[in-house]
Amino acid sequence: MPLPLEPSIDQVDLPVIDISEFLEDLDGEDLSQLRDHPLLAKLRKACKEWGLFYLVNHGIPVEILDKSQKASRDLLSMPIEVKDRVTTSKPIDSYYRSPNFETFGFPDTTKSDSIAQTCLKIWPEGNANFSETTEKYAVCVSKLSEKVTKMILLSLGLDAKAFYHSHFEKCTAKLHINGYSSEKKLIGEETLPSHADSACLTVLYQDDVGGLQIRSQEGEWFNVKPLSHSFVVNLGDSFKAWTNGGYRSAVHRVVCKGWINRMSIAFITTFPMEMEIWAPAELVDDNNPRRYKPFQYSLLKHEVQTNKEIKDRTTFLELFAGI
Incomplete structure (x- = not known):
């Protein structure tokens, strides 16, 4: 029987970013008037120290969040033999399960029929409620993810509109519906090992069960308390490399909270596989020389997928360290 994890330090007061003042402005043509907004200093600090923050007053109606959570729980509660209809040779883009974790991956939600095609594998007769609810959620969070990226x-002091267009507009968007449990229900048991995402940016909606933890720069673990109807945004290794290490990638894990199963919905944006990740010249100077060699995102992804026994994925990014 696995031993419980060492008790983590209690929850930390992570930065809370209220995006309400930016929602309309971030759709404009000229974003230069936002560069001196005081909220950006708070966001900068969050990205430097944690690589993770809460997002509140995000503009997505509560009804959409509640309906999406219910639809996701209904999906996760289906019999295993039904879920396995979605399993393919690419588990990250289909259905995958381990004893403590399961996930439905909906690949490239930028394509209008992505979610519908997956639904047809589960419900050949169709399921309009799930499909419409999940597609509406994906559209809303996709727009929010774009705004967050620009913020x-x-x-970083960059021309947000120009850099979004040249580096992030072609990012692939994936939706993952995740379920966490423990067959032995051992409180404190790790249900998702510690790791940093290889992706660019994740916008996560979690239920109120709790269990998400983040590791500080000093190596201490803290609980990330659920904040009702908020999102948790975390940066991944590829974005860390793109910022020349200026911003952190959040090392996190999920631990078992007892008999109540945890659910989350992750909207993940990744650089195109063939894209060369190379920090812009604006983020490099004599005091902050280049930390990483240029590399394609596919190479980082390959290292993650072929070295699954290594739990702390931040080690993979160091393969590209040095010039």
Whole structure:
């Protein structure tokens, strides 16, 4: 029987970013007037120290969030033999399960029929409620993810609109519906090992069960308390490399909270597989020389997928360290 994890330090007061003042402005042509907004300093600090923050007053109606959570729980509660209809040779883009974790991956949600095609494998007769609910959620969070990315670019002192267009507009978007449990229900048991995402940016909606933890720069673990109807945004290794290491990638894990199963919905944006990740000249100077060699995102992804026994995925990014 696995031993419980060492008790983590209690929850930390992570940065809370209220995006309400930016929602309309981030759709404009000229974003230069936002560069001196005081909220950007708070966002910059969050990305430097944690690589993770809460997002509140995000503009997505509560009804959409609640309906999406219910639809996701209904999906996760289906019999295993039904879920396995979605399993393919690419588990990250279909259905995957381990004793403590399961996930439905909906690949490239930028394509209008992506979710519908997956639904047909589960429900050949169709399921309009799930399909419409999940597609509406994906559209809303996709727009929010774009706004958040532009805010982060602004916090770096960059021309957000220009850099979004040249580096992030062609990102692939994936939706994952995740379920966490423990067959032995051992409180404190790790249900998702510690790791940093290889992706660019994740916008995560979680239920109120709790269990998500983040590791500080000093190596200590803290609980990430659920904040009702908010999102948790975390940066991944590829974005860390793109910022020349200026911003962190959040090392996180999920631990078992007892008999109540945890659910989350992750909207993940990744650079195109063939894209060369190379920090812009604006983020490099004599005091902050280049930290990483240029590399294609596919190479980082390959290292993650072929070295699954290594739990702390931040080690993979160091393969590309040095010039």
